[in-house]
Amino acid sequence: MAPQTSSAPRPVADGPKHNSLGLRIWHWANSGLVLAQLITILFLFVIVKVKTLAPEFSQVLAEKGVNLPAQELRGLTRIVAHRIWDWHIWIGITISCLLAYRVLVSFRQRGGQRTAAKIGAIKARAAAGEAGATKALWVRYSYRAFYVVLGVMVVTGLILVFEDYFRSIEHWAKEVHEYTMYAVIAFVVAHIVGVFRAEVTEEPGVVSAMINGGEPAEGV
Ligand code: HEM
Ligand code: HEM
Secondary structure, eight states, X not given: OOOXXXXXXXXXXXXXXXXXXXXXXXXXXXXXXXXXXXXXXXXXXXXXXXXXXXXXXXXXXXXXXXXXXXXXXXXXXXXXXXXXXXXXXXHHHHHHHHHHHHHHHHHHOOGGGSHHHXXXXXXXXXXXXXXXXXXXXXXXXXXXXXXHHHHHHHHHHHHHHTGGGOGGGHHHHHXXXXXXXXXXXXXXXXXXXXXXXXXXXXXXXXXXXXXXXXXXXXXX
């Protein structure tokens, strides 16, 4: 048996990993915060249903002989809403800083770690007639679309945070922010289902590559 020496060729090229450390940090921090952001909305509009609290409190008090109209209780229920909105705002500001960090990361990625290189490699596989490469290309484009969606959430969210300076467009920003949320939900659901599917079918190890970086990127 041939002795193993340190100069023995390695099965994969040395070089930067497939997913850079910066991208991985951004990915997990951002996904946790986006999920947390969706949870704040779930609490406000579904679980606690803050808007219906005042009439319900008023009804319970009336049964005990205390007459306090819902209108007067709104000040109290607003305290609950404000507590949840405070979380939404601070998580939102952190997501905004993370998006700026993601832009910096894109400048620091090397060779095959760059999105353009990843897309180029998939295009080459598609041109060579590899089955599934066209789908992989659409998955990549969906990431680009998500960055645009996230950008819209951040810009409209910041307008709402600093609404005192943007009174004329505040209403518009609220509408855009609210409707774009559905695009966020659609991406998150499709992405998580897609990633799980890829992991158990054609791309085992895709999730761990987003944790440990994966094999060194090719062509660097
Ligand atoms: C709110 C939740 C999430 C969001 C917003 C999100 C967003 C993204 C984005 C934008 C990318 C592309 C990164 C890039 O290359 O520029 C990505 C990649 C990836 N995500 Fe997520 N993600 C979320 C949750 C998850 C979860 C829960 C998992 C694992 C179970 C996961 C696993 C992955 C993997 C494995 C990739 C790399 C896929 C590939 O190389 O094609 N993500 N994610
Ligand atoms: C990315 C995920 C996000 C989701 C799903 C989300 C969702 C929502 C929804 C549904 C509303 C209610 C809009 C309405 O009342 O019509 C809202 C309000 C708001 N969002 Fe977001 N948002 C996200 C990100 C952000 C970010 C990044 C920021 C800030 C930087 C932000 C700041 C705000 C503010 C300030 C409000 C108004 C709060 C108030 O009425 O007091 N959001 N968001």
